[in-house]
Amino acid sequence: MKVPRALRLLAQLPNVRHSSSGVSKPLATYTKHFEEISIPVPWGHISGKWYGPKHVRPIVGMHGWQDNAGTFDTLAPLLPSHLSFLSIDAPGHGLSSWLPAGTSYHSIDLVLIIRRLMDDYNWDKISILGHSMSSINGFVYSALFPDKVDLFIGLDVLKPPIRSARSIVNGLTERLEGTLKLERRLKSGSEPPAYDWDQLVTRLHEGSNKSVSLDACKYLLQRNCKPSTHEPHKYYFSRDNRLKTSLFYTLHLDVALEMANRIKCPHLFIKALQAPYYEKKEYYDATLVELRKNPLFEFFEVEGSHHVHLNEPEKVAPIINSFINKYRPL
Template sequence: MAVAAGTSGILRRSLHKIMAEGSVSCSKNFPTKEFEEIKFNVPWGHIAGKWYGPRNTRPIVGFHGWQDNAGTFDTIAPLLPSHIGFLAIDLPGHGLSSWLPEGCSYHSVDYVTFVLTLMREFGWDKISMLCHSMSSINGFVFSSLFPEKCDLYIALDILKPVLQPKDILVKGVAEKLETLLKISERKLNKSEPPSYEFEQLVDRVHEGSGKSINKDFCQFILKRNIQPSAKDPTKFCFTRDERLKSLLFYALPQDIVCDLAARITCPHLFIKALQGPYYEPKSNYDEVINVLTKKPTFEYHQIDGTHHVHLNEPKKVADIINPFINKYRPQ
């Protein structure tokens, strides 16, 4: 979806207002919903998030994809059931949350541990999760490792840990470790990261997502992901941790993934975007789907849309999610 003439200037001004006032900016085509910015301490800093709706019950927790942030749920959050809260989290290294300490690297399993940290912070013995992309992988692992701690799990577009050929896996790990070292060396210089005009940022997010995020919706990711450049206040720098580019994902064989799928006991909804990627042979998905469909509380839906269909076309996704939430987390 192209940005209409004159829109980018409006978006830039809106972004400055958002960053200055912490207000919400939604497209006129989408409803808004009041939320509270939250922040809580963790051993390495703090975690930020957006809490929509009631605070007197345990919310559905939204976990975003790789290099995205809580803004990925900005358009769908107002459409979710009003009787239950929704807490969209910025994962460590993303959005407005703290980076991991210097000298550390990111691994998917860190985010599984983080779910336990979040539950401990709020005193929850169970968690309900709405996950997208990378977080769908982590939600799959969490709900299988701790089936007694998860009472509802919704996954958007990605089903399971991705199985990679051995040669690609080994080469990829080696390249990521070398990249991580280069990033650490640049950090020692404490130089400002590259800065861009707002239109360039929109293009980078759009292209970086494989054109999955429509250009008109890139603002929802950008407003928690950039800050004005100290060198040129008309430009912006990305604020996410650059080490995320070298994030290490699981390297689990297919038989173990199937065993993990069998361990999931909570109500489980998986929505696959038909124009979204698989990142591996579809037959791997089908095998795991066959394991999951034996469970009476598993639902599988396919919808037209890209990897970020929940952001671009939220009503289409909410129409599937809401009956599932109302069934298993009723008022």
């Protein structure tokens, strides 16, 4: 039997564990069997990790910006065993295909990915568990297609953040210029900078504003790095660098509130208290008011960083499981 690419890569990575607390959990603590899958899309494929029986429609896990399917490695084994769970890599992330040269990444494309998944598997409904960027996209999808979502769980980022007009215009200028610079760099075909394992872990940890703990970095790096071809024992980040200049939603608050009003499915949102709000809190609070009009909306706050679901899954798993068992029981 052919060994999946992710497992071949994992075998090449050093078995190093770090912990900011000085206490490191064994890898086996968060081990559960999964199958690597590949879903065809017009430009290549979407990769994913399928936990549980294939005949059961899964809850679809979707990760944050520049993360990958590994973001749910520690949470997946704690989810209800009667359901399947499918954690996917977004385009340009993890083991999924990059978008074609000359194109740019935009947040709305990830909403369309959800529809592509449903079409490929012939699902009438979808259950979504999204973190950060994908919590935003789950919010948007649940508003645009309220009859197609039977359950939505958002982690830490509630909705598309609202920005000032000046910030939107300046951001578009910077990102479009950045896209062209990255394209010129990619034309050279040169390998990205390589680092030894400890440096790679430190760069990921600090690049996340220390949200991803040192110990948890290994779960993301399994699908986010490759061994250097000309620097022995070093690795480079293998995600598409064009993700750094991704284009995101630029919505007016009234649009976000209208979206919140249209979400009718069971909706759970969990906010990490040590994470920022990424916008003025008044916009966040106004949206919560609208969401609470949905009798199936549930809201919780937990202690932890933006990646609390990865670092300390036991803090969110009981909340998530109670919600799932209520709306997708045996």
